[in-house]
Structure formats: structure tokens, C-alpha cells
Amino acid sequence: xxxxxxxxxxxxxxxxxxxxxxxxxxxxxxxxxxxxxxxxxxxxxxxxxxxxxxxxxxxxxxxxxxxxxxxxxxxxxxxxxxxxxxxxxxxxxxxxxxxxxxxxxxxxxxxxxxxxxxxxxxxxxxxxxxxxxxxxxxxxxxxxxxxxxxxxxxxxxxxxxxxxxxxxxxxxxxxxxxxxxxxxxxxxxxxxxxxxxxxxxxxxxxxxxxxxxxxxxxxxxxxxx
Numbered sequence: 031x032x033x034x035x036x037x038x039x040x041x042x043x044x045x046x047x048x049x050x051x052x053x054x055x056x057x058x059x060x061x062x063x064x065x066x067x068x069x070x071x072x073x074x075x076x077x078x079x080x081x082x083x084x085x086x087x088x089x090x091x092x093x094x095x096x097x098x099x100x101x102x103x104x105x106x107x108x109x110x111x112x113x114x115x116x117x118x119x120x121x122x123x124x125x126x127x128x129x130x131x132x133x134x135x136x137x138x139x140x141x142x143x144x145x146x147x148x149x150x151x152x153x154x155x156x157x158x159x160x161x162x163x164x165x166x167x168x169x170x171x172x173x174x175x176x177x178x179x180x181x182x183x184x185x186x187x188x189x190x191x192x193x194x195x196x197x198x199x200x201x202x203x204x205x206x207x208x209x210x211x212x213x214x215x216x217x218x219x220x221x222x223x224x225x226x227x228x229x230x231x232x233x234x235x236x237x238x239x240x241x242x243x244x245x246x247x248x249x250x251x252x253x254x255x
Contacts, residue, residue: 065089070198070206070215070223071160082108085118087225091169098169100194101241102227106253114201114222117154118255121199121224124148128177128197132230132237134189142179145197149177155204157223160215162196165229187232192240196227 065073066086073087080086089102104118124145131140146156162175173185177197200206202221209216217223231238247254 065214065223065225068216068220068222070157070200070217071225072213072215074211074213080107083110083114084108085110085114085222085224087223089225089227093169097167098165099229099241100165100169100196100227101229101243102196102225103243103246104224104226104255105250106255115255116152117199117201117222118224118226120149120152120154121197122226122255124177124197124199125195125226125228128195129228129230129237129239132187132193132195132232134187134232134234136187137182138173138175138184138187139179140181140184141195142176142184143181145195146178149197149199155200155202155217157198157200157204157206159206160198162194162227165192165194189232189234191232192229193232194227194229196225198223198225 065071066078066080067084069087071087071089084107085104086107087102087104089100092099104121106115106118110118127148128141128145131144149156156178158176158178161177163169164171164173164175173193175193175195177199200217200219200221200223202217202219205218206215207218208214227241228243229240231240243254
């Protein structure tokens with residue numbers, strides 16, 4: 031068994047603290063957001079016991095040299111059912127499919143459409159209420175980056191625009207609920223949810239991925255998604 035403790039509650043060494051970096055709200059005191067099992071996003075770290083077969087999404091924000099970064103990865107705990115593992119695999123694929131569309135001259139709707147089509151073609155739910163975002167000197171900037179949309183619609187993408195693309199995908203339907211803590215978002219049907227995220231810069235021909243899963247997957251080896 032594994033316990034999730036609140037690693038991120040201390041202040042950053044920078045004059046600016048994590049409270050404003052991760053959630054852009056002074057009431058959230060953690061730099062790591064840990065969402066397990068049926069939780070979609072914004073799970074508050076605590077004394078949560080993970081069991082073999084669980085999944086947990088870790089969403090980490092960082093602030094360095096005046097700029098923010100954001101990334102998320104969903105981990106398997108021990109041996110996970112193939113049905114759940116496939117959800118993670120498809121969600122991660124959707125992230126990179128979205129990134130392929132983050133190029134100069136395309137539109138935000140092209141990113142959302144690509145993610146939505148890949149996930150819904152696998153009969154998964156695409157969360158609408160929470161989306162990706164612009165990122166730079168602030169953690170959450172314009173534009174919003176939905177994981178659904180129409181091709182050819184939305185803001186025109188220009189080279190150098192930095193955004194966080196983060197598919198939040200459910201095993202069942204896309205309906206979600208807010209828990210009583212006012213932060214944690216979970217699936218209404220209590221089925222599993224997956225979340226992967228990269229910070230990227232729009233490029234010409236292809237995007238520049240500014241965050242990395244390299245070290246995570248080096249450690250996980252053949253257990254990586």
C-alpha cells in the first residue's frame with residue numbers, strides 16, 4: 031500500500047508561492063495535485079491509502095525564472111485492470127494527437143476536435159467543465175484550451191504561444207461532481223478517470239514540448255503507459 035502525503039504545502043524558495051502558481055488561488059496550498067481512482071482533477075493531497083490496481087494522477091506546477099510550467103501523468107499502482115490501463119493509454123495518445131495540431135496557422139478547435147475524436151471513438155467521456163489553458167508568467171492565462179471542439183474554429187494559433195494541453199478523460203460518461211472540499215472533482219458514475227498534460231509552445235510545422243515524461247518513464251520502464 032502507498033500513502034499520499036501533502037508534499038507541496040511549503041512555500042517556494044521564490045518570493046512567489048505555490049498557492050498562486052498551481053491553482054491561481056490563495057486557498058489552495060499544494061504544488062502537487064493528486065487525484066486517485068475516480069477523481070478527475072484537483073485532488074487535495076492527504077493520508078490516502080492506494081491499493082494494488084488503483085490509479086493516481088499527479089499534476090505538478092512549477093515556477094522558475096519568472097515563468098510557470100505545468101504537467102500531469104496518471105500512474106498505475108501495481109497490477110491494473112486492462113480496461114483501466116487502456117483508458118490511460120488512449121488518454122496519453124490523445125494528448126500527443128492534440129499536440130500534433132498545435133501548429134502555427136491552425137485553430138484551438140483543431141486541438142480539441144482531434145482529442146475528442148480519438149477518445150470518443152474509444153467510447154470514453156471527454157470532460158467539458160475543465161480544460162487546458164494558456165501559460166506563461168501566470169499559471170492560468172488565456173486562451174482556454176478545451177479537449178473538444180470543431181475543426182477550423184476558435185483562436186488562430188501563432189508561433190510562440192505557450193499553452194498547457196491536458197485531456198481529462200473518463201471510463202464512463204463525462205458527468206462530474208465537485209466534492210465537499212470545494213476542490214476535488216470526481217466522476218459522477220464513480221468510474222475511473224485519466225489525466226495527462228504537457229506544456230507546449232506552438233511552432234511552425236510542429237510544436238515544441240516544454241515538459242517531459244522522460245524521467246518518469248525511465249523509472250517506470252515497461253510499467254510506463
